Amino acid sequence: MAEERGEVLIITGMSGAGRTTVGNALEDHGWYVVDNLPPAMLRPLLELAGRIDGQLPRVAAIVDVRGGDRLSELPATAQQLRDANNLRIVFLDASDEVLVRRYEQVRRPHPLQGDGTLLDGIREERRQLAAIREEADVTIDTSTLNIHQLASRTADLFEDDDAPRHRMTILSFGFKYGLPADADLVGDMRFLPNPFWNDDLRHLTGEDEAVSNYVLAQPGAAEFLDAYVEALRPVIEGYQRENKTHSTVAIGCTGGKHRSVAMSLALGALLQTIPGLQVRVRHRDLGRE
Known part of the structure; x- marks a missing residue:
């Protein structure tokens, strides 16, 4: 059943610790993410995912105190589902001081503070989540992480080994x-x-060999191509570090028919060799004249 269902993540943890950031990062890397799911809905969600012929091989559900009193059911529900699913629990945490500062920055009340203080709400949430924290397979302390670092950490933990870290369109x-x-x-x-x-x-x-050979044989063409690939290498590495998952490199000529097409195809072929990079080449204006 685990092989049929694929991977399942339960994302939980402290409010303000980065659950939304993790969910967004997972979506960027092909996970199907459901936010604010009551624990009782976990089993129906996984049963539905198992019925659609592997179209949802990786499912993540964000479960937290917004589910109200039903949150107490989460440890037992997760334990029941582990036997039939490749399931992991991810718990996001941060220090009380950091959580208070983050809430003050967005000027929103904690969902559990009621008539009390932010710190009262945080302490109550820790009490309610204590049991599920003990069951967590992965605990991430985000106290010193910004949103980009947390997204990169998420990709490192839950991305397929052979999945691209960056997708570039030429x-x-x-x-x-x-x-x-x-x-x-x-x-x-x-x-x-x-x-x-x-x-x-x-x-x-530029898709024709005669044009491609003509363009790439011109003085400066090969030098530009080699230099541009080397210039892009640190940019791509930086994009990967900053969790920028997509980028577009536009290559232009007068009409978009000959030079830009030939150079885009040559550039794409060379960039394909960079680890962690997926490249596709498109021609916006080809056939427009």
């Missing part, structure tokens, strides 16, 4: 149609001779 485009609005970085291929002025190449595109 997007060819034509400057005459405007810059791509979602580009993180832009490269300009207009320093290369335009195949448009070659009668034998004009009707072809």
